[in-house]
Amino acid sequence: MDLSIIVPVYKVEPYLRRCVKSLMAQTCENYEVLLVDDGSPDSCPKICDELAACTDNIHVIHKANGGLSSARNAGLFAARGDYIGFVDSDDVAAPDMFAIMLTAAKTSDADIVMCDYIRVLRTGRRRLMTTALRPGLYEKADIIKYLYPSLIMGENLDYGPLLSVWHCLYSRKFLNQYHLAFADDIPWSEDNLFSAMAGYHAKRFFYLKSMGLYNYFQNPGTITTSCPPGAWNVYKRMNRYLENYFSFRSDYDFRRQLQLHLLYYACHVIRMERQEACIRNVLRDLHQAHFFDHFRMPDVSLKLKIQLWLMKHQCARTLTFLLGESPCRSYLSLCRSIIRKNIFQKC
Incomplete structure (x- = not known):
């Protein structure tokens, strides 16, 4: 099987069918969609089963609530595809998103492929979100030169280009080789930790610049617009994980970025609380x-x-x-x- 698309599901009744419809409309072949019901207390588990009954492409995993990281890990464990994609259940993928990304991954032998995305505001306004990176293939030397300097956190106290997993495609062989998964005890901002580790180990990276293949919807009540209880303790824990992983790397000095990372989340919690x-x-x-x-x-x-x-x-x-x-x-x-x-x- 070429592709597994992992979709964590939790309290997204208004958006779930829209999301899955976009995945069933993909122009690529030989793929599966894994809907991971993370113990959702609403009608989402029933909707997942109803959607799966309509096609052999959809498989449902029902599990006790464990958070977004736990749900994604459950999907990774069950995935059969050579490549792994992640889609948030309140977002929408363009019909040709995964066909284009799969072609780029196979022809370039890239460990990670990233496209740009469309941010859809609550007003309905749409804006292409892109980066300063050049398009095309990055070999390891290019990754070190252009991605490492903001792999964890940029000098402008903001994330670098390689952050969100939902507009990236990963080689499953690559993920397995470096035992890359999500930290179950990091319930939000988990992309930061996963993407930093993946970006560090990647030998080949391909960037589909100016191709807004993913539609990210700004929905109310998301983690980015709120500060959950205990957030500061979670962010400190994530920073410790990053320190343990990156502090003593001999090929690049990440210590400044680790400081900026902790400062970023300190500012975030202070502004939100x-x-x-x-x-x-x-x-x-x-x-x-x-x-x-x-x-x-x-x-x-x-x-x-x-x-x-x-x-x-x-x-x-x-x-x-x-x-x-x-x-x-x-x-x-x-x-x-x-x-x-x-x-x-x-x-």
Whole structure:
């Protein structure tokens, strides 16, 4: 079998049929769709079974709830295809997505193939999301030169190009060779850990630039628009996994990226929570780890520079005050607020 498409399913009743319809419309042949019901408490398990009854291409795995990583791993264990694709159950694949990616993978013998994607906003507006990378094949030397510098986290305190698994195709032989799977105890942002390890080991990578073959829908209540309880502990655990995996690599120095990775998630939790107790907890952890000792600040926006300065100096009350106001204020308005209210004296 050429391809296995793994689709984790959990509480996506409004979107599941739309997603599977797009997968059944794929122009490639000899593929399977694995719907992994992750103990969904709604009608999704029934919908999965109904969809599977209509075609031999769909197989359903029912399991107890374990999170997105656990669901994807269950799909990996059951997959029979030579290549593995992942699709989120509230998104849509273009009809020729996997035919094009399979052709690129086979002709280039690539371990990973990545396409661009379309971000579909809640308003219905569509925008092609692309990267600064050139199109085409990357040999190992190219991967080290162009992907490694932001494999875990970029100097601009944002992800590099190789992050989300849902617009990538992977050789199953490659995944098995390096025992690549998802960490079951990382229930969200799990792509970051998996993609960093996959990108590190890949010998050949192919980029289908400007080909928006995947439609990513901005749906309400997603992880990217919320901060689940215990998020900071999860992000610290993920950073420890990355440290254990990358800290002592002899072929490339990832230590700066590991610092930026932890700082990124500290900023994320602080911006999402906006509660003084939570902010103090994050800042205390960074202080106890001597995080800012000899740390070179990244080249980021003025607003973020101010936030990082306040974090470095343990200004939890000030951060709570600033983040509690409208997040849409301009940088100039933020600076004026700091000066006008003499806010630095409140640290």
